[in-house]
Structures are given as C-alpha cells and as structure tokens.
Amino acid sequence: MIALLQRVSEAEVSVAGEVTGKIARGTLVLLGVEKGDDEAKAARLCERVLNYRMFNDGDGKMNLNLRQVEGELLVVSQFTLVADTQKGNRPGFSRGGDPQMSKALYEHFIACARHAGVSCQSGRFGADMQVSLVNDGPVTFQLSI
Template sequence: MRIVLQRVSQAQVEIDKQVVGAIPQGFVLLVGIQANDTQAEIDYLVHKIVNLRVFTDAEGKMNLPISQVNGQILSISQFTLYADTKKGNRPSYTHAAKPEISEPIYHAFNTALRRAGLEVAEGVFGADMQVSLVNDGPVTIVFDTDHK
C-alpha cells in the first residue's frame, strides 16, 4: 500500500458538487493499493498513522498524535499513486490493484482506523471526486509498505 498523508486544518470531498465527506483538523489520506496487499499492510499503516506525532504541542513542536488534538481522517482511494511513468507520456497503472481487489482492502483499512478510535470520513471508491484541503504546515508524509 502507498499512502500520501497531509496534515490539514480542514478538508472535504465532493462528487457532482455535493459534499460526501468533510473533516476539520486532521489528516487527508490518499490511499493506493496493490494486488498483493494484505491485512499485514493495513495493520502496519494504521499503527503508523495513529501514532504519528506531527501535531504541535504547547511548546510549538510537532509532538502530538492525531488523537490528542481530536483530529479526524478523510480517506480517499487513489489508484494513481501507483502510476508508472517510465515509458512515454501516458502513465501505466498496471501496478495498482484492480477494483475488485482494492475496494475491499480500502474499506478494511478505513474500518481498522475506526477500530483504532479515529473518526473517518471517506470519498466514494472509484468515483470522480474533487478534494479540497488546507494543508497545515505544510506537512506531507508518504508511507509505502514496500519500503518499511
């Protein structure tokens, strides 16, 4: 799995000009899935995200996890994180899992985040979405389970 995490002061996702998910402070997660991803990748990423200390403490240091700031998560499936751009000008997506594989993994990932105590809003899997966010910091971190 590959995740691009952005610390945000607010974010929302729209489909056909209708808001389908919104959060105040927290993380926007762009989630890419490969065919060989399993519960082990989900468990690893949930642990990393829940415990990631990138929110500012009273001394102005990035030292607090999302739970200590009452942050929420906006999770967006994004197969384009596995774009291969080595040849030509049109990306290949052969490294991304097919929807019948990636959709259940995406939902299992979001369920695992909820079980860890986080409030999770979602986009709609496979939909054309417009994501709006205010990147706070800016803080952007990439997780890739192929490079743990």
C-alpha cells in the same frame, strides 16, 4: 500500499456535488492499493497513519499524532499514487491492485481507523471526486507498507 498524508485544518470530498466526507483539523489520507497488498498491510498502514507524529506540540515540534490532538481522518482512494512514472510521458498502472480487491482494502483501512476510535470520513471508491483542503503548514508525508 501507499498513503499520502496531509495535515489539514479542514478538508472535504464530494461526488457529483454531494459532500461524502468532511473534517476539521486532522489528516487527509490519499490511499493507493498495489498488487500483493492484503488486510494485514492495510491494518499496519492504518496504525502508522494514526500514530504518525505530524502535529505540533507546545514547543512547535512535530511530536503529536492524530489521536493525541483528537483530530479527524478523511480517507480518499487514489489509484494514481501507485503509478509507474519512471519512463515516458504517460503513467503506467500495472502495479495497481484490481478494483475489487482495492475497494475491499480501502474499506478495511477505514474500518481499522474507526475501530481505533478515530472519527473517520471517506470519499467514494472509484468515483470521480473533488477534494478540497487547507494544508496546514504545509505538511505532507508519504508512507508505504
């Protein structure tokens, strides 16, 4: 399971012109599910995301996590994160989880964040989505489990 984190001052995702998720200061998570992933991995990755220190403290150092800054979370499914790009000019997707399992793990990740008390918005799994954001920094990290 792979999460691409972007520290944002604002972000939103829409499907067919309808906004499905919108946040102010916080973290945009692009989430990719691989074969072999399970609920335990999704829960561990969610905890890492919530505790990852990517926000500045009073001294300008990245010492604060999403919870400490009372930030919001926007989670968007993105199967292209698990693409094999090692050879050729076309990505391969054989490492990706099957759609049914991937959707369940995506929803489990979101449920874990909400259960932890974090304000969490989301896109729509499998939809053609438009994501807009203001990357604060820019700050972007990739986490995997």
